[in-house]
Each structure stands twice: as structure tokens, then as C-alpha cells.
Amino acid sequence: MNTPKVVIIEGSPRRYGNSTKLAFIAEKGAKDMGCLTEIIWISDYEIKPCIGCVSDDIMACKYPCVIRDDFNKIAEKLISSDGIILSTPIYWYMVPGHVKILLDRMTSLENMLLHNGKSLLDGKVAAFIATGNDAGTSTTISYLMDVFNSYGCHIPAWALAYHHSYEDVLNNGPAVIDSYNIGINVCRLSKILKEERDPWYTFNVDFDELRKYTESEISKLKMSPLEERVARANGGK
Amino acid sequence: MNTPKVVIIEGSPRRYGNSTKLAFIAEKGAKDMGCLTEIIWISDYEIKPCIGCVSDDIMACKYPCVIRDDFNKIAEKLISSDGIILSTPIYWYMVPGHVKILLDRMTSLENMLLHNGKSLLDGKVAAFIATGNDAGTSTTISYLMDVFNSYGCHIPAWALAYHHSYEDVLNNGPAVIDSYNIGINVCRLSKILKEERDPWYTFNVDFDELRKYTESEISKLKMSPLEERVARANGGK
Amino acid sequence: MNTPKVVIIEGSPRRYGNSTKLAFIAEKGAKDMGCLTEIIWISDYEIKPCIGCVSDDIMACKYPCVIRDDFNKIAEKLISSDGIILSTPIYWYMVPGHVKILLDRMTSLENMLLHNGKSLLDGKVAAFIATGNDAGTSTTISYLMDVFNSYGCHIPAWALAYHHSYEDVLNNGPAVIDSYNIGINVCRLSKILKEERDPWYTFNVDFDELRKYTESEISKLKMSPLEERVARANGGK
Amino acid sequence: MNTPKVVIIEGSPRRYGNSTKLAFIAEKGAKDMGCLTEIIWISDYEIKPCIGCVSDDIMACKYPCVIRDDFNKIAEKLISSDGIILSTPIYWYMVPGHVKILLDRMTSLENMLLHNGKSLLDGKVAAFIATGNDAGTSTTISYLMDVFNSYGCHIPAWALAYHHSYEDVLNNGPAVIDSYNIGINVCRLSKILKEERDPWYTFNVDFDELRKYTESEISKLKMSPLEERVARANGGK
Numbered sequence: 001m002n003t004p005k006v007v008i009i010e011g012s013p014r015r016y017g018n019s020t021k022l023a024f025i026a027e028k029g030a031k032d033m034g035c036l037t038e039i040i041w042i043s044d045y046e047i048k049p050c051i052g053c054v055s056d057d058i059m060a061c062k063y064p065c066v067i068r069d070d071f072n073k074i075a076e077k078l079i080s081s082d083g084i085i086l087s088t089p090i091y092w093y094m095v096p097g098h099v100k101i102l103l104d105r106m107t108s109l110e111n112m113l114l115h116n117g118k119s120l121l122d123g124k125v126a127a128f129i130a131t132g133n134d135a136g137t138s139t140t141i142s143y144l145m146d147v148f149n150s151y152g153c154h155i156p157a158w159a160l161a162y163h164h165s166y167e168d169v170l171n172n173g174p175a176v177i178d179s180y181n182i183g184i185n186v187c188r189l190s191k192i193l194k195e196e197r198d199p200w201y202t203f204n205v206d207f208d209e210l211r212k213y214t215e216s217e218i219s220k221l222k223m224s225p226l227e228e229r230v231a232r233a234n235g236g237k
Numbered sequence: 238m239n240t241p242k243v244v245i246i247e248g249s250p251r252r253y254g255n256s257t258k259l260a261f262i263a264e265k266g267a268k269d270m271g272c273l274t275e276i277i278w279i280s281d282y283e284i285k286p287c288i289g290c291v292s293d294d295i296m297a298c299k300y301p302c303v304i305r306d307d308f309n310k311i312a313e314k315l316i317s318s319d320g321i322i323l324s325t326p327i328y329w330y331m332v333p334g335h336v337k338i339l340l341d342r343m344t345s346l347e348n349m350l351l352h353n354g355k356s357l358l359d360g361k362v363a364a365f366i367a368t369g370n371d372a373g374t375s376t377t378i379s380y381l382m383d384v385f386n387s388y389g390c391h392i393p394a395w396a397l398a399y400h401h402s403y404e405d406v407l408n409n410g411p412a413v414i415d416s417y418n419i420g421i422n423v424c425r426l427s428k429i430l431k432e433e434r435d436p437w438y439t440f441n442v443d444f445d446e447l448r449k450y451t452e453s454e455i456s457k458l459k460m461s462p463l464e465e466r467v468a469r470a471n472g473g474k
Numbered sequence: 475m476n477t478p479k480v481v482i483i484e485g486s487p488r489r490y491g492n493s494t495k496l497a498f499i500a501e502k503g504a505k506d507m508g509c510l511t512e513i514i515w516i517s518d519y520e521i522k523p524c525i526g527c528v529s530d531d532i533m534a535c536k537y538p539c540v541i542r543d544d545f546n547k548i549a550e551k552l553i554s555s556d557g558i559i560l561s562t563p564i565y566w567y568m569v570p571g572h573v574k575i576l577l578d579r580m581t582s583l584e585n586m587l588l589h590n591g592k593s594l595l596d597g598k599v600a601a602f603i604a605t606g607n608d609a610g611t612s613t614t615i616s617y618l619m620d621v622f623n624s625y626g627c628h629i630p631a632w633a634l635a636y637h638h639s640y641e642d643v644l645n646n647g648p649a650v651i652d653s654y655n656i657g658i659n660v661c662r663l664s665k666i667l668k669e670e671r672d673p674w675y676t677f678n679v680d681f682d683e684l685r686k687y688t689e690s691e692i693s694k695l696k697m698s699p700l701e702e703r704v705a706r707a708n709g710g711k
Numbered sequence: 712m713n714t715p716k717v718v719i720i721e722g723s724p725r726r727y728g729n730s731t732k733l734a735f736i737a738e739k740g741a742k743d744m745g746c747l748t749e750i751i752w753i754s755d756y757e758i759k760p761c762i763g764c765v766s767d768d769i770m771a772c773k774y775p776c777v778i779r780d781d782f783n784k785i786a787e788k789l790i791s792s793d794g795i796i797l798s799t800p801i802y803w804y805m806v807p808g809h810v811k812i813l814l815d816r817m818t819s820l821e822n823m824l825l826h827n828g829k830s831l832l833d834g835k836v837a838a839f840i841a842t843g844n845d846a847g848t849s850t851t852i853s854y855l856m857d858v859f860n861s862y863g864c865h866i867p868a869w870a871l872a873y874h875h876s877y878e879d880v881l882n883n884g885p886a887v888i889d890s891y892n893i894g895i896n897v898c899r900l901s902k903i904l905k906e907e908r909d910p911w912y913t914f915n916v917d918f919d920e921l922r923k924y925t926e927s928e929i930s931k932l933k934m935s936p937l938e939e940r941v942a943r944a945n946g947g948k
Contacts, residue, residue: 013762015460024454025447049809050802051707051724055844056700068708091761091815092858093612094805098760101808123394133766135612135636138567142383142613143850145392146375147803149382154426155392157360157437160383162609164638170448177442185437189391192429200394200422205414210262211407217261223252226530233525234542250525286572287565288487288944292607293937305945328524328578329621330849331568335523338571370529372873375804375846376853380613384566399846401875463767470762471779489934498928499921597868616857619866620849623856628900629866631834631911634857644922651916659911663865666903674868674896679888684736685881691735697726 004082004190006030006037006183009074011088011099013043018131018169022161022179023087026129029183030083035190040077042102045070050104054111062115065108074102075109075120082194083125083186084153086144090132090164093139103147110151118199119152125189126151127159127182131169137162152200154193156185241319241427243267243274243420248325248336250280255368255406259398259416260324263366266420267320272427277314279339282307287341291348299352302345311339312346312357319431320362320423321390323381327369327401330376340384347388355436359389362426364396364419368406374399389437391430393422478556478664480504480511480657483548485562485573487517492605492643496635496653497561500603503657504557509664514551516576519544524578528585536589539582548576549583549594556668557599557660558627560618564606564638567613577621584625592673593626599663600625601633601656605643611636626674628667630659715793715901717741717748717894720785722799722810724754729842729880733872733890734798737840740894741794746901751788753813756781761815765822773826776819785813786820786831793905794836794897795864797855801843801875804850814858821862829910830863836900837862838870838893842880848873863911865904867896 008027012019027037048069054061064072078084088095095103109120126148130140141160149155161178163169170176245264249256264274285306291298301309315321325332332340346357363385367377378397386392398415400406407413482501486493501511520543528535538546552558562569569577583594600622604614615634623629635652637643644650719738723730738748759780765772775783789795799806806814820831837859841851852871860866872889874880881887 013466013760014766015458016455017763017766020458021451021455024451028447028450048707049724050807051700051703052728052800052802052807053700053704055725055728055800060700066704066708089763089766091763091811092818092861093616094811094854096761096763097808097810097812097815099808100802100805100811104802104808107803135615135638138383138609139612139616139854141609142379142567143805145382145386146379146397149392149394149396150803152394154394155382155386157386157389157391159386159392164609170451173444176444176447177440180442180447181438184439188437192433196429200425201418202421203414205417207410207413210265210413210417213265214258214261214407218253218258221252221257226525226527226534229250229525230527230540233522234540250523251529254526254529285944286487287570288937288940289491289563289565289570290937290941292488292491292563297937303941303945326526326529328526328574329581329624330853331574331617333524333526334571334573334575334578336571337565337568337574341565341571344566372849372852372875376617376849378846379804379850380568387566401846463762463764463771466762467764467777470759471777487940489932490929494932495925495929498925502921502924612857616853619856619860620853620871623866623868623870626868628868629856629860631860631863631865633860644925647918650918650921651914654916654921655912658913662911666907670903674899675892676895677888679891681884681887684739684887684891687739688732688735688881692727692732695726695731703724 004035004187004194006035006083006085006186006190007077007081008037008039008085008087010039010041011096017089018163019087019089019129021169022129022131022175025176025179026085026183029180030187033184033187035187038077040074042098045074047071047101047105049101054107059114061108061111063108063112063120065105071105079120081124082190085127085182085186087129090130090136090140093136095140106151113201122152123193123196123200124153125156125186126153127156127186129161129179129182131163133166134164137164154189156189158185241272241424241431243272243320243322243423243427244314244318245274245276245322245324247276247278248333254326255400256324256326256366258406259366259368259412262413262416263322263420266417267424270421270424272424275314277311279335282311284308284338284342286338291344296351298345298348300345300349300357302342308342316357318361319427322364322419322423324366327367327373327377330373332377343388350438356389360430360433360437361390362393362423363390364393364423366398366416366419368400370403371401374401391426393426395422478509478661478668480509480557480559480660480664481551481555482511482513482559482561484513484515485560485570492637493561493563493603495643496603496605496649499650499653500559500657503654504661507658507661509661512551514548516572519548521545521575521579523575528581533588535582535585537582537586537594539579545579553594555598556664559601559656559660561603564604564610564614567610569614580625587675596626597667597670597674598627599630599660600627601630601660603635603653603656605637607640608638611638628663630663632659715746715898715905717746717794717796717897717901718788718792719748719750719796719798721750721752722807729874730798730800730840732880733840733842733886736887736890737796737894740891741898744895744898746898749788751785753809756785758782758812758816760812765818770825772819772822774819774823774831776816782816790831792835793901796838796893796897798840801841801847801851804847806851817862824912833863834904834907834911835864836867836897837864838867838897840872840890840893842874844877845875848875865900867900869896
């Protein structure tokens with residue numbers, strides 16, 4: 001089996017801050033677990049804003065993206081990876097605008113589902129680190145989980161680490177240990193899934209059969225209408 | 238290998254509505270993929286509100302929960318499952334209060350991490366269906382991903398299905414197909430992970446070594462201070 | 475002018491914790507600004523889960539709610555108030571289930587918009603305090619802003635205070651000062667708006683005229699199609 | 712009294728789509744209510760990413776921003792406005808990256824609170840329109856409410872409008888009427904608050920007195936410890 005590769009995307013323009021520190025710790029976890037790793041420093045790349053082709057024509061968006069800049073270079077690294085860890089600073093409770101632009105542009109990878117039947121991020125393993133001086137960690141992380149899962153990525157157990165303070169994150173034990181676990185788990189699940197090549201999304205569904213099946217199951221429930229539900233609520237437990 | 242079991246939690250007090258329909262479709266996907274299934278109808282159980290023991294003493298919260306009601310019965314089913322699919326209606330952009338109470342009480346399962354080194358939900362595979370008449374699907378699903386991942390659950394690729402309309406969801410092709418994929422993927426990943434018994438969270442981390450490693454890596458970056466970053470922003474690319 | 479009244483809803487079953495402390499501080503701000511105040515301790519009331527009548531028939535939900543319990547008592551206090559401050563603990567990044575049940579049941583107040591042309595919460599001034607031992611403050615507060623604004627409430631400037639730590643919030647200067655400002659601002663805006671009795675939502679809109687107006691404005695823009703937008707993106711700035 | 716001015720920020724690079732249509736409708740509402748209006752087309756401006764000065768030194772961030780681009784031109788318009796309506800498309804359940812960059816850069820306006828005791832957005836009235844082909848409306852709107860309130864803006868009643876469909880929003884009655892109400896309400900509240908010049912945030916707080924007051928109030932509650940709360944939960948209501 002060839003060794004899985006984990007890419008760590010570092011979202012901060014500052015490379016001495018807390019998100020960078022936790023990115024290194026997650027990378028260490030992935031290396032200790034036996035994966036290859038590479039850090040992508042977003043601020044080294046020019047990535048222009050998405051222009052929303054998909055809203056003009058859903059099939060207009062595909063990889064490679066029509067915009068000429070550095071996005072496709074990052075995309076190549078993501079496509080050839082098995083796992084992705086995004087470590088981001090928090091600006092106003094959320095990823096910074098330049099990180100959001102990367103997420104927007106990654107539509108061109110996901111939308112290949114419609115062109116080829118498989119997202120170019122399908123089946124990859126993703127996890128998230130968010131650090132800020134103040135609130136916003138769960139807003140950011142829940143958001144990233146939703147987006148990467150919508151790209152077709154798996155999210156392994158305990159795939160989150162965060163820090164919400166001006167203080168040095170290296171003094172925050174749980175954040176450090178969680179980040180190390182992120183590296184471990186992204187690598188561990190990437191190894192387990194390495195040989196799973198079939199797409200994780202299927203269009204091969206008998207829609208009419210599913211409708212009939214469901215209507216039949218619902219009818220068996222013989223559920224009471226609203227009036228009985230009100231009576232039940234008022235009649236005690 | 239024994240057959241994995243997928244539990245579907247249905248959150249609606251109405252059992253003829255859209256969340257119930259998609260719950261059946263996800264169940265069908267899991268059965269077609271070869272898993273055992275069981276639907277838990279939350280509204281059949283009395284579950285009292287969490288009283289926040291963990292804020293008095295973080296070790297006070299453990300399984301079984303001290304509150305005497307039906308929670309521990311549901312918990313037994315969750316503990317013995319390999320996969321969990323939560324299908325919930327949306328009330329004000331979020332899970333209803335009675336579903337949130339179940340999530341609150343599940344703290345007693347997760348907190349066993351501190352007692353025994355392993356969350357009682359560690360390594361299970363979880364996915365989510367949210368239906369409402371109006372907005373709130375992504376708010377609900379991103380939230381549920383964050384919570385179940387924090388319990389220690391894996392989230393497989395394409396683990397979300399939703400519907401935001403008064404209309405019958407059985408006329409919403411993508412929602413039906415997504416729900417079927419949820420059933421397939423929760424079962425598929427549950428099978429792959431069936432023999433993975435080691436906890437997915439480790440406390441076995443050399444904290445001091447990680448700090449030193451990280452400080453060393455950061456120092457190698459020789460990153461420019463703020464002044465140079467401003468100059469770079471203003472000097473073009 | 476009669477004195478505005480500010481109701482503070484305290485969501486914690488524990489009345490010695492951080493959300494209670496900040497509730498008192500916000501109350502003090504409102505009193506110092508010249509408002510009447512009352513604290514509602516949610517855990518003193520029995521509030522059963524919402525049974526979703528509105529999904530069976532949108533006109534079935536109205537005030538008073540058909541479920542017999544203590545909800546209508548709290549509702550009376552809310553209806554007669556000018557300002558509402560909700561102080562809540564955070565359970566899994568969000569309001570606890572029993573607080574969410576109150577929000578769900580308040581649908582019966584908001585839905586009077588459809589019965590009488592005015593939400594029973596229309597024009598009230600609302601603000602939010604969220605405290606927890608860990609993450610979730612912005613998830614909780616952004617959520618509450620969306621819900622209360624959807625009830626028809628105004629949200630005054632600086633209407634948020636939070637704390638994400640096990641430590642005593644009385645040592646967290648910004649959280650204390652923010653909470654005091656919440657009291658001040660809810661009272662200040664309540665006074666300013668005291669004589670504004672017209673509903674803040676109007677159905678008196680000429681829909682067809684608005685459509686024509688908008689189509690005319692859009693046509694004047696003579697916007698370029700997708701191809702030109704791609705060219706512009708690639709032509710540099 | 713001079714006439715209040717409402718600025719509408721349009722976030723889409725496409726100017727024939729749904730967010731633009733609702734922007735025009737909101738503008739019409741504001742004009743009909745008697746306000747001056749101006750639409751700002753974000754995509755006409757070059758706005759570079761925020762470089763996070765505030766994380767190096769909280770006092771380093773101030774208005775005007777040190778980055779040389781078009782941001783300060785937009786900022787001037789915002790500063791001289793009384794109301795702000797942001798109409799944005801939804802990319803992956805959230806504002807697009809280029810809109811987020813504007814929000815990030817607006818830190819320089821808010822942070823004047825620390826320099827001069829008043830945010831440059833203090834007391835302005837803000838509301839939000841979000842349109843997309845799919846999910847994400849409540850995620851986007853709740854987020855924007857939290858951010859603009861954190862800048863120091865008021866959010867008037869019914870300050871949200873949204874659309875989650877590929878179809879022409881001019882066929883979506885509620886979205887059109889809600890958008891018109893947004894224009895009405897931003898203008899109405901802007902007029903009411905026109906002469907309110909005192910900052911809406913005060914640092915003039917006796918912190919020690921508040922602590923003593925709160926500790927005294929808490930002690931009067933004589934709240935039961937955890938054991939009694941458990942007994943109460945188990946003893947029925």
C-alpha cells in the first residue's frame with residue numbers, strides 16, 4: 001500500500017501565531033502516524049474571488065477553473081491528497097475572506113460530481129483547527145464541517161481543535177492534544193480508506209420505488225392527527 | 238463479522254411529515270447496504286431536561302445519567318449501535334427543544350472519555366437529515382455535525398440531506414437521493430470500521446515535546462513582522 | 475410617558491453560575507437607565523415541548539397556546555414587556571433544550587402576525603447573554619439574534635455579552651461591562667420606541683408594481699453575461 | 712431634521728440575479744419611506760484581504776486602514792450613512808469570500824471604539840438580504856446579524872429577507888415583501904434615531920460596584936446545590 005498524504009492548509013497571513021502552531025502539531029500527529037505531509041500557506045498564493053458561473057449555468061463550473069491565477073496549483077495538491085487539515089484564524093467569528101475565497105473556488109472540484117459522477121474531493125478525510133482571540137470557534141468549525149462534507153469528504157472522530165484567547169496556544173493543553181489527535185485521526189482514517197476507490201455518492205437510485213416504499217411505511221404508522229396530539233400533550237405523559 | 242447496526246432517531250412528534258419520510262428512505266439505504274436497522278421515535282420517550290451537573294463538577298456527569306426517565310433506554314440503543322442517523326424537523330432554524338434535550342443528555346455518554354478514556358459514542362458513524370417549511374437547514378446540519386463529532390463520531394462523506402419547503406419531500410429528488418446515500422454511507426463506513434476497536438482519542442501525548450517541536454518549526458519560518466506584511470500588501474503581489 | 479419594562483429571562487437551572495451573574499448585571503443596567511425590571515427563572519416553570527401544529531395548518535398556531543402548562547404565564551410577561559434580555563447557559567454550543575422549548579412555543583406569539591397583522595412580540599427590544607465553560611458563544615448569540623428578529627424584535631447596538639471559560643465571570647471585565655451595556659441599551663431603545671405603536675411589518679405592498687420597478691432597474695444595468703465576467707477576472711484589475 | 716441616508720451594499724458580481732433584485736426592492740422601500748439611498752456594487756471595488764494587524768497589536772488597527780486600495784472609499788460611504796442594507800448571494804451557505812473580505816476590513820471602523828470611544832459604525836441601522844440556489848440563508852443571516860451588531864449597529868424588527876431556490880425571486884412573494892419591509896424599517900428606525908448622537912457603548916462602568924452588587928444578589932437566592940437539583944428532577948414537577 002502506498003503511504004497516504006495529508007495536506008495541511010494554513011489560512012493565516014501571520015506565520016508565528018496560534019493557527020500556525022496548531023497546524024505544526026497536527027502535521028506532527030499525521031507524520032507520527034505514518035503519513036506523508038505538506039503544508040500549504042494560502043497567503044503565498046494569489047486566489048481571485050469566485051465569479052459565480054454556477055448560477056448562470058450549473059454545468060459551467062468545472063475543474064480546472066476558468067480563472068487564471070494560483071488556484072489550480074493548490075487544487076492539484078488537494079486532488080492528490082488523501083487527507084486535508086484546514087487550520088484557520090478566526091476573523092469576526094468565521095474564516096477570513098481570503099480563506100473563504102479558497103472554499104468558494106473549490107466548487108470547481110466538487111461540481112465534477114455532475115460532470116463525471118465523482119467529486120474530486122470525494123472520499124478524502126478532512127479536519128479543522130480554528131484559533132482566534134475571542135469568540136467564533138464553534139461557528140467556524142461547524143461551518144467547515146458542513147462545507148467539506150458537502151464536497152464529499154469524510155470527517156473522522158474528534159476532528160476539531162480550537163483556541164479562543166490572545167494567549168499562546170502552546171499553553172492550552174486541550175487545544176494542543178486535540179490538534180495532535182486531528183493529525184493522528186486524519187492519517188488513521190486515510191489509511192483505512194486508502195483502497196476504497198468507489199465513489200461515495202451514487203445516483204443509481206430507483207426514485208419511484210423509494211417513494212412507494214416510503215408511502216407504504218408511513219401508512220402503516222396510522223399516526224394520529226393534530227387533535228389527538230394536542231390531547232396527548234395535555235393528558236400528561 | 239457480525240452485521241453492523243444503524244439506529245435512526247426520528248425527532249418529529251408528527252409521524253407523517255417530511256422528516257419521517259426521509260428517515261424511512263435512509264433506513265432503506267442502510268438495509269439495502271446490508272445493515273440491521275431500528276427507528277427510535279423520540280416522542281415515545283419521556284426525556285427530562287439536563288440539569289447541568291457537569292458545570293458543578295466535571296466528573297459528576299457519567300453514564301448512566303442520574304435523572305430517572307427514559308433517557309437511559311435510548312442511550313442503551315445508541316451504545317449498542319454502529320451508526321446513528323438523526324432525522325429532525327426544524328423549529329426556528331434549529332432542532333426542536335425536545336431533540337436538543339436528547340443531545341444535552343448525551344453528554345453523559347461522551348463524558349465517559351474522562352472516566353474511562355473512551356466516549357461511549359467513540360468511533361460510531363453519524364449522519365443527519367433536517368426538514369422544515371422554511372429556512373434553517375444548514376444551520377441545523379452544521380450544528381449537528383459539530384456536536385456528534387464532539388461526541389467522538391465519524392461523519393461519512395455526503396452525510397447530509399435536507400428540505401426547506403411545505404411541499405411533500407417525496408417530490409424533491411435530491412433530498413430523496415441524498416437520504417438514500419446517507420443510509421448507504423453510514424452502513425458502508427460502519428462495516429469498514431467494525432473491527433476498529435481502539436479509541437479514536439488518545440491522551441497519550443508528550444505535551445512538552447510537542448511544544449518544543451512547534452517552537453522550533455516556527456522559528457525556522459523567520460516570518461516577517463507586521464510592518465513587512467503591510468508593505469507586501471501595498472506593493473502588489 | 476409610562477416607564478418601559480424590561481424582562482430578563484434566565485435560562486439556567488443553576489442560580490449561582492455565570493449566566494445568572496450576568497443577568498443581574500444587565501438588570502442593574504436597565505434599572506440604572508430608568509426601566510422597571512423582572513427576572514423570569516425558566517426552571518421554575520413547566521413548559522412542555524411544542525407539538526408542531528403549524529406544520530399541520532399554519533393558522534392552527536395562535537396565542538394562547540393550546541398546550542396546558544406554564545407557558546402562557548411566561549408569555550403574558552413577555553407580551554406586557556418593552557424589552558427582553560435572554561441570559562442562557564451554553565450546552566453543546568447552543569441554548570439548552572429547555573430554553574429551546576420556550577423559543578419553540580413562542581411561535582404562538584409571533585404567528586399572531588397572520589391572525590391579527592401584528593406579532594405579539596413586534597417592536598420589542600431584545601438582547602442576549604450566553605455563558606459556557608467552552609466554545610459556542612457566537613453560535614448561540616447569532617442564532618438568538620436571528621430568532622428574536624424573526625419574532626419581530628429590534629436588536630439594539632451592542633446587544634451581546636458572553637463568557638467561554640470555567641472561571642468566575644465576575645473576573646471577566648469585558649463580559650461584565652458588555653452585560654451592563656446590554657441593560658442600558660435595551661432600556662434606552664425601549665424608551666425611544668415607547669410611543670411607536672404601528673406594527674413594524676406591513677403587508678400593504680403593491681407586489682406587481684415592485685416587480686415591474688425591479689425588472690426595469692435591472693434592465694438599465696445592462697450587465698455583462700458570464701463570458702465578459704470571466705474575461706474581466708482574467709484581465710487583471 | 713436632515714434626511715437619513717441608507718446605503719445598500721450589493722455583494723454579487725452578477726447584477727441580474729436574485730440578490731440584486733431584492734436590493735432594488737429594499738432600496739425602493741427606503742425611498743418610499745423618505746430616505747436618501749445609494750447602492751454600492753462591491754465588485755466595482757478592489758478590496759485586498761485583511762492582514763490581521765489587530766492580532767499583532769490591538770491598537771494597530773484603526774481607520775483609515777493602512778492597506779492602499781478601494782476599501783477606504785467604501786468606508787467613507789458607510790461612515791456618512793445612517794442605515795446599511797447588505798444584500799448578498801450565498802456561496803457554500805455563507806457570504807462569498809469577497810464580501811467576507813469587506814467585513815474583515817470593516818474592523819478598522821469598529822476598532823475606533825478603542826481609539827476614540829466610539830465605533831465609526833456605532834448606532835447605524837443594519838439589515839440583511841441573502842439569496843442562493845440552495846441552503847444557507849439562516850446561516851448567513853444569523854452570522855451577519857452577529858457581526859453588524861458587534862460593529863455597534865442596531866438591527867430593526869424584521870431585518871431579514873431570503874430566497875433559497877434557482878427560481879426568479881420576483882415570483883417569491885414573501886421574499887419581495889420582506890425586502891420591502893427591510894427598506895421601510897431601516898429608514899424608519901434611522902429617522903427615529905437621527906438625533907441620538909451619544910455613543911451606544913459606554914466604558915463608564917463601576918466594575919467593583921457591579922461585582923459586589925451581583926455577589927449580594929446571588930447570595931440572596933440561597934440556591935440549592937447539585938444534589939437537591941437532582942432530587943427535584945427525579946421527584947417530578
